[in-house]
Amino acid sequence: MLRLADIDALAVDALLACHGLVLERVADGAPIPGSYWGEPEAGVIGNTVYARADTPVHSLLHESSHLIVLPRERRARVHTDASDSVAEEDATCYLQIVLADALPGVGRERLMQDMDAWGYSFRLGSTRAWFESDAEDARAWLAERGLLPSLSSP
Template identity: 50%
Template sequence: MSTSPLDQVMSCAAAGLPALRQVLQPYDLAVVVVADHAPLPGSFWGDPEAGLIGARLFIRPHTPVQSALHEACHYICMDPQRRAQLHTDAGGGYDEENAVCYLQVLLAEQLPQVGRQRMWQDMDRWGYSFRLGSARRWFEEDADEVRHWLEQQHLIDTGERPTGRLRQSA
């Protein structure tokens, strides 16, 4: 029996739910764990993808940690007007989507069981596509504009450390 690349992505449970909550606590984003067979509220793509409603991130223990971080980063990167009305569809444009992908790698560094190497692998396994062929190559070689955007929004500092702040401007 062969396994799919999707079976190999790290789950939120394997990443550590307390650690995930701790990483997201500065953003006042509550992590809500949903029972295994219950619908995932706010999930745009459906099971097993994380969902967003207001300041709540809905996951199951088997939700991929990359999905949880991706949706959390949408919450962090969106402007206050969209955040105030957030329900399921995070929306956002090209710059914001790239910032979300970049920031999720930086937040993965704060999860002891994850880190950026694992996040890059899981993003590639899950099907993210970057013009350089991999999440790692994009992050290291093609994301200068993204870093600048995140710095301008005060979401990371010049040392690429997440600030724990939410985007404040449109």
């Protein structure tokens, strides 16, 4: 499983900055603020994503995507739990896969493998099957809000 320490830190900072987010690196062994799943999973508070070197990249992108899909006024109030609907959660999962292509050495293929290894569950049995065959609603939700880069088609 890819961890934050395994990828280009500047690329992560640039990707998050494009969406008005900041990555706050947490010291090794320190608690991760705003982590819903517990350490080493990423955390969110406001416009900040918290992660340690051992945080999985899929977690970093998932929590970042939660903030990206929120209207700015809701972002400011987020602490730990950023989702309030199934549609928003599905859009978050879809967006994290798309965003993986912006990180050198990650990409959607690797991210989907890591999502499966972590235990994301989808009706069709795998992240890839969901992304390619069952995510029309998530794609539409993101497109409706102008959050879907043109390169995101499966």
